[in-house]
Amino acid sequence: MKKLKVFFNAMVIALFALLIGAGFSTQTAHAEKTYQIGTDVTFPPFEFANNQNKYVGIDIDLMKAIAKDQGFKVNIKPIGFNAAVQATQSGQIDGVIAGMNITPERAQTFDFSKPYYKSGVVMAVKQGGSVKDLNQLRGKKVAVKTGTSGAAYANSIKNKYGFKVVTFDDSSNMYQDVLTGNSAACFEDEPVMKYSIKQGTKLAIVTKPADSGSYGFAVDKGKNKVLLAKFNKGLANLQKNGEYKKIVDHYLESKGTNAGSSDHTFWGILKQNKGFLWNGFLQTLWLSIVSIFFATLFGVIVGLLGVLPYKFFQGLSSTIIYIFRGLPLLVLALFIYTGIPTLTGTKIPAFIAGVVTLMFNEGAYIAAFVRGGINSVDSGQMEAARSLGLPFSKSMFKVILPQGIKLIIPSFINQFIITLKDTSILSIIGILELTQTGKIIIARNLEGFKVWTIVALIYLIVITLLTWLSKWGERRTRL
Amino acid sequence: MIKVDVKNLVKNYGSNHVLKNVDFQVQKNEVVVIIGPSGSGKSTLLRTLNKLEEPTSGSVVIDGKDIADPKTDINKVRENIGMVFQHFNLFNNLSVGDNIMLAPVELKKENKAEAVKQAQELLKIVNLSQKFDAKVQSLSGGQKQRIAIARALAMNPDIMLFDEPTSALDPEMVGDVLQVMKRLAKDGMTMVVVTHEMGFAREVADRVVFVDEGKILESGTPEDIFEHPKNPRLQSFLEKVL
Ligand SMILES: Nc1ncnc2c1ncn2[C@@H]1O[C@H](COP(=O)(O)OP(=O)(O)OP(=O)(O)O)[C@@H](O)[C@H]1O
Ligand SMILES: [Mg+2]
Numbered sequence: 156m157k158k159l160k161v162f163f164n165a166m167v168i169a170l171f172a173l174l175i176g177a178g179f180s181t182q183t184a185h186a187e188k189t190y191q192i193g194t195d196v197t198f199p200p201f202e203f204a205n206n207q208n209k210y211v212g213i214d215i216d217l218m219k220a221i222a223k224d225q226g227f228k229v230n231i232k233p234i235g236f237n238a239a240v241q242a243t244q245s246g247q248i249d250g251v252i253a254g255m256n257i258t259p260e261r262a263q264t265f266d267f268s269k270p271y272y273k274s275g276v277v278m279a280v281k282q283g284g285s286v287k288d289l290n291q292l293r294g295k296k297v298a299v300k301t302g303t304s305g306a307a308y309a310n311s312i313k314n315k316y317g318f319k320v321v322t323f324d325d326s327s328n329m330y331q332d333v334l335t336g337n338s339a340a341c342f343e344d345e346p347v348m349k350y351s352i353k354q355g356t357k358l359a360i361v362t363k364p365a366d367s368g369s370y371g372f373a374v375d376k377g378k379n380k381v382l383l384a385k386f387n388k389g390l391a392n393l394q395k396n397g398e399y400k401k402i403v404d405h406y407l408e409s410k411g412t413n414a415g416s417s418d419h420t421f422w423g424i425l426k427q428n429k430g431f432l433w434n435g436f437l438q439t440l441w442l443s444i445v446s447i448f449f450a451t452l453f454g455v456i457v458g459l460l461g462v463l464p465y466k467f468f469q470g471l472s473s474t475i476i477y478i479f480r481g482l483p484l485l486v487l488a489l490f491i492y493t494g495i496p497t498l499t500g501t502k503i504p505a506f507i508a509g510v511v512t513l514m515f516n517e518g519a520y521i522a523a524f525v526r527g528g529i530n531s532v533d534s535g536q537m538e539a540a541r542s543l544g545l546p547f548s549k550s551m552f553k554v555i556l557p558q559g560i561k562l563i564i565p566s567f568i569n570q571f572i573i574t575l576k577d578t579s580i581l582s583i584i585g586i587l588e589l590t591q592t593g594k595i596i597i598a599r600n601l602e603g604f605k606v607w608t609i610v611a612l613i614y615l616i617v618i619t620l621l622t623w624l625s626k627w628g629e630r631r632t633r634l
Numbered sequence: 635m636i637k638v639d640v641k642n643l644v645k646n647y648g649s650n651h652v653l654k655n656v657d658f659q660v661q662k663n664e665v666v667v668i669i670g671p672s673g674s675g676k677s678t679l680l681r682t683l684n685k686l687e688e689p690t691s692g693s694v695v696i697d698g699k700d701i702a703d704p705k706t707d708i709n710k711v712r713e714n715i716g717m718v719f720q721h722f723n724l725f726n727n728l729s730v731g732d733n734i735m736l737a738p739v740e741l742k743k744e745n746k747a748e749a750v751k752q753a754q755e756l757l758k759i760v761n762l763s764q765k766f767d768a769k770v771q772s773l774s775g776g777q778k779q780r781i782a783i784a785r786a787l788a789m790n791p792d793i794m795l796f797d798e799p800t801s802a803l804d805p806e807m808v809g810d811v812l813q814v815m816k817r818l819a820k821d822g823m824t825m826v827v828v829t830h831e832m833g834f835a836r837e838v839a840d841r842v843v844f845v846d847e848g849k850i851l852e853s854g855t856p857e858d859i860f861e862h863p864k865n866p867r868l869q870s871f872l873e874k875v876l
Contacts (some may be wrong), residue, residue, distance in 0.1 A: 212873040326834075426652070449688050456709065517661075530658075535719060535721055535722070535723035536723060536725060536726070538686055538719070538723060538727070538784075539717075539719065539723035539724075539725070539782075540736075541686070541712065542684055542686065542712055542715070542716075542717040542786075543712065543716075543736070543737035543785070543786070543788075543789060544709045544710065544713035544737060544741060544789060545709070545736070545740060545741065546709050546739055549740050553725075553736060553740065554725050554736075557727040558726055
């Protein structure tokens with residue numbers, strides 16, 4: 156007990172030291188006039204990790220060019236849009252450039268630069284197709300990506316033009332739906348759309364940007380006036396000397412210099428992303444192993460409760476199985492990750508939320524077949540053991556369980572494989588496992604089909620290995 | 635000396651009254667055979683004697699201990715009551731030897747070496763000496779039932795219960811099992827046997843009990859029951875089975 160306390164104190168002290176040290180280092184950074192600028196994790200073409208996993212994009216190139224023009228240094232931190240906004244408000248960083256729309260609401264808490272980019276929703280159709288304007292959409296389907304301004308725009312005009320909106324979770328699926336002809340068109344922010352076309356998506360923009368908004372660089376209200384002034388001045392210079400156009404064209408114009416510079420063959424994609432994919436694969440494997448361990452533990456305990464000769468425990472077991480088998484995995488994951496912190500006020504790391512989700516869901520299936528397997532052992536076995544004077548627990552462990560376990564080993568192997576596959580659903584809460592890795596790679600190169608093929612093959616290889624391992628284990632236990 | 639003393643025993647399954655105020659006694663060294671039509675409650679009566687079925691009401695006293703009383707350690711009582719089932723119920727996950735040795739070793743009656751020695755002796759008694767390491771699945775029905783008897787004897791019980799031990803057997807195997815049971819009877823084991831083997835009842839039983847519709851309708855020596863049955867239902871039952 157005492158040892159634990161000492162250890163705990165040491166931890167707290169270490170943590171403080173770390174925090175103070177961190178504060179100190181930012182202060183020295185200020186002294187050298189290096190500005191800390193926050194940005195989003197992935198928002199191509201404004202900010203995204205390139206093939207070498209270096210952060211590039213219009214926002215980043217522009218910020219660097221302005222810094223050079225005005226003679227200051229920047230340190231750009233891709234920490235996510237929300238985190239960047241909050242860190243700016245709390246003064247941890249100096250500003251945020253993240254494709255941020257200038258709105259009156261935001262202008263109350265931030266000072267914005269002059270608009271550096273005008274954006275708006277455009278309509279894109281299949282290259283060489285017959286649909287050319289909004290009036291031709293009557294009675295047809297239109298693809299959008301959930302939560303985008305393109306989706307909002309499409310929904311606002313769908314009655315007027317008489318089309319039906321189909322919503323997708325990511326851009327590449329949305330484009331695919333137009334390319335296969337299921338949907339006649341899609342709606343998307345102009346720069347995002349242009350970037351996709353530059354990356355090789357066979358779509359064409361056929362309308363002028365609608366509902367346009369403007370992006371601005373933001374600092375905390377009333378602070379960093381100097382930085383803001385330098386940004387505005389630098390921006391004006393770049394727009395005058397043509398460098399601004401060069402940066403934007405580099406990302407958006409089809410004849411830009413960057414086109415085709417990255418290898419989009421299977422091998423090319425695999426080679427460029429091998430480290431990234433490997434990490435995703437390791438995360439999937441680790442997530443599976445930890446989840447399988449806890450799900451098995453949980454499942455066996457709940458399953459055994461269900462065969463105890465007490466109505467209360469049987470009912471408890473049935474209820475747990477009923478609830479967690481009944482909930483869709485996706486809903487359970489979101490509930491645990493976002494719902495629980497709302498109720499208790501403590502945040503759960505995504506990995507732990509993921510493990511807990513799988514523990515409950517897969518554990519419920521395991522509990523069901525553990526209970527079923529034990530119940531399917533002939534009741535005469537228990538009677539014979541009890542009639543000899545063996546207590547319930549001894550009868551269970553020496554006679555019933557060994558027979559029950561043999562019956563359920565194939566179900567276990569099956570459940571392990573399902574668990575491994577189900578880890579992919581946890582990409583919804585942002586765990587950077589294999590599926591999420593695939594999504595991020597696609598966000599950058601838009602090669603949905605090829606990347607998903609690679610990801611699928613990796614899953615198949617792992618599952619084949621797991622199956623062999625289990626079969627080997629099964630054979631061992633049979634001896 | 636009274637080994638088994640059942641008084642006013644009632645057993646209901648919901649609205650199904652299976653045993654209706656049964657009084658039943660077994661003396662030490664006595665062999666009692668229970669006969670009666672199917673569904674009359676014979677198995678239920680037998681199974682309440684070691685509490686595999688809980689009585690609805692009434693008392694079941696074994697060697698002076700009331701097993702309906704929750705304070706009685708039923709496991710201790712069961713150690714003294716061997717039971718043989720119609721379908722053998724040998725432990726499928728264990729070898730023949732381990733089936734016999736499980737209870738004595740687990741309940742710390744004997745150490746491993748003593749248990750092995752005793753198991754081999756029991757196998758000799760049931761004429762299956764060479765089967766110690768055999769798998770349960772490799773045995774014939776008659777062999778299984780004899781192993782089951784050996785297993786039940788391993789705790790050195792002084793009461794043995796048999797529930798139709800030969801009715802799941804091919805006719806040519808019935809003799810081997812009955813022979814083992816006869817030998818037990820001769821050695822003075824207290825036995826309660828539910829069976830349709832009237833020859834065995836006639837030859838071995840000290841007393842035959844006729845059960846019908848949850849009641850004991852007649853009880854007496856084999857001669858009383860088989861030669862001079864009084865109850866008309868017993869008479870018609872015997873007409874059918876003999
Ligand atoms: N677990 C149970 N639940 C409900 N009813 C039962 C149960 N066990 C037995 N019974 C009923 O109790 C009655 C007596 O059954 P029991 O097995 O004692 O008859 P039996 O005389 O042994 O018949 P048999 O010669 O066919 O073995 C039957 O009507 C049977 O359906
Ligand atoms: Mg019966």
